[in-house]
Amino acid sequence: MYDPKSLKAGDFIDHGEVRDTLEYARANSLNRDLVSAILDKAKDRKGLSHREAMVLLECGLPDKNEEILGMAKGIKMDYYGNRIVMFAPLYLSNHCVNGCLYCPYHATNKRIARKKLTMEEIVREVTALQDMGHKRLALESGEDPVRNPIEYILESIRTIYSIKHRNGAIRRVNVNIAATTVRNYALLRDAGIGTYILFQETYDRGSYLRLHPYGPKHDYDWHTEAMDRAMVGGIDDVGLGVLFGLVDYRYEFAALMMHAEHLEAVHGVGPHTISVPRVRAADDIDPARFGGGITDDTFAKIVACIRIAVPYTGMIVSTRESQACRERVLELGVSQISGGSRTSVGGYFEEETENTRQFDVHDNRSLDEVISWLMELGHIPSFCTACYREGRTGDRFMALCKSGKILNCCHPNALMTLKEYLVDYASPKTLAMGNALIDSEIGVVPNAKVRALVTKHLSMIEQGSRDFRI
Ligand code: SF4
Numbered sequence: 001m002y003d004p005k006s007l008k009a010g011d012f013i014d015h016g017e018v019r020d021t022l023e024y025a026r027a028n029s030l031n032r033d034l035v036s037a038i039l040d041k042a043k044d045r046k047g048l049s050h051r052e053a054m055v056l057l058e059c060g061l062p063d064k065n066e067e068i069l070g071m072a073k074g075i076k077m078d079y080y081g082n083r084i085v086m087f088a089p090l091y092l093s094n095h096c097v098n099g100c101l102y103c104p105y106h107a108t109n110k111r112i113a114r115k116k117l118t119m120e121e122i123v124r125e126v127t128a129l130q131d132m133g134h135k136r137l138a139l140e141s142g143e144d145p146v147r148n149p150i151e152y153i154l155e156s157i158r159t160i161y162s163i164k165h166r167n168g169a170i171r172r173v174n175v176n177i178a179a180t181t182v183r184n185y186a187l188l189r190d191a192g193i194g195t196y197i198l199f200q201e202t203y204d205r206g207s208y209l210r211l212h213p214y215g216p217k218h219d220y221d222w223h224t225e226a227m228d229r230a231m232v233g234g235i236d237d238v239g240l241g242v243l244f245g246l247v248d249y250r251y252e253f254a255a256l257m258m259h260a261e262h263l264e265a266v267h268g269v270g271p272h273t274i275s276v277p278r279v280r281a282a283d284d285i286d287p288a289r290f291g292g293g294i295t296d297d298t299f300a301k302i303v304a305c306i307r308i309a310v311p312y313t314g315m316i317v318s319t320r321e322s323q324a325c326r327e328r329v330l331e332l333g334v335s336q337i338s339g340g341s342r343t344s345v346g347g348y349f350e351e352e353t354e355n356t357r358q359f360d361v362h363d364n365r366s367l368d369e370v371i372s373w374l375m376e377l378g379h380i381p382s383f384c385t386a387c388y389r390e391g392r393t394g395d396r397f398m399a400l401c402k403s404g405k406i407l408n409c410c411h412p413n414a415l416m417t418l419k420e421y422l423v424d425y426a427s428p429k430t431l432a433m434g435n436a437l438i439d440s441e442i443g444v445v446p447n448a449k450v451r452a453l454v455t456k457h458l459s460m461i462e463q464g465s466r467d468f469r470i
């Protein structure tokens, strides 16, 4: 029985409710009145229920589909403007005891090299990341209680935050590690992590059990209830995601929306971010074997419908996607992207000599190329990490976000952190383009006092000061 307030995975991701939602959406895919009513409701920017969002995703009316894309673009501009926050993944270890059929790190893969970074190697990796200009990382690690215990993850986080190379600093470490205990989540919180991210991979229990044949991750309930334990452990910001391409995307979409509703119902705070990875080729992984592949058009529509359904939740797209695909979904709702990423263990400091990659990257450009590309498209690349450092997390963050007041912070912070990037790391072409962008954007800061403060800070950054934030 569907119950968004229950703490049991089988209740808040109730299989019957997902099936009924898909059936309801299918039956109404050409129901013009219903689609119009849902789009009218979405105009108030307060989001949609999972059933309403599913009707939009299934909508087969071409003119209404255009409206859906237009509304997603409007919401993107209202909540996020033209800013795009940058991050990079950092792979700590590819040792893993799980058997995920879509990931080359599965325990029985003998063809890839296994590697775990030492603290010295982490210093080299993070120094290389700082020298690119990154300020925000997503830590990645396989699940291996012996080789990658929580103590190793905590020590890695402490090491990362301690590294200050030239003007560089990692100011926010998000963590993407396996589902764990309330105690371990509390330890991660105490270590000062930003968002805890865990991809569900698939919400369909039968497929989940088949795709995770052994290892701790085989336990569907343990994995699906992880976000509740994280929040009980004191982590305010959690990030959801599914791996599109494994099973029917409709099932994943409806269940993902139900998971977001569950977090809101139980904890009063929805997901901080939603990631939309698609399964990609890697060492012994062929995405075609799963049969759930989706076209770029469907992918774009999923992004648009998530944007409309949960307007206040950030959306992340990685270098799993090509430049062309990223360009398309940026305007439909994506608010964070990675750039210059390496998906191997130790890949930032040295060229890959062994195969330790988790997936093949589809956007191989350097961070500087990505930054200048974003600006050419009219976006403001942002290295902002201010909220978490100012204590604006969880319900405090969501209240600001839902009221729209967060925009008074995001835009000035984007300009100041972009300026840091330009002064410290940019190529001459990117520097010129960025300075022109900042000159034109400073004029649109609405509050005169804030405008004056940001102008002063921009000039102080040129003279060597760093880390201003609002
Ligand atoms: S997806 Fe994660 S848990 Fe599964 S094999 Fe890969 S690293 Fe291990």
Ligand code: SF4
Binding pocket: 085, 382, 384, 385, 386, 387, 388, 406, 409, 410, 411, 413
């Ligand atoms: S001010 Fe907060 S919400 Fe805005 S970009 Fe910075 S960290 Fe993100």
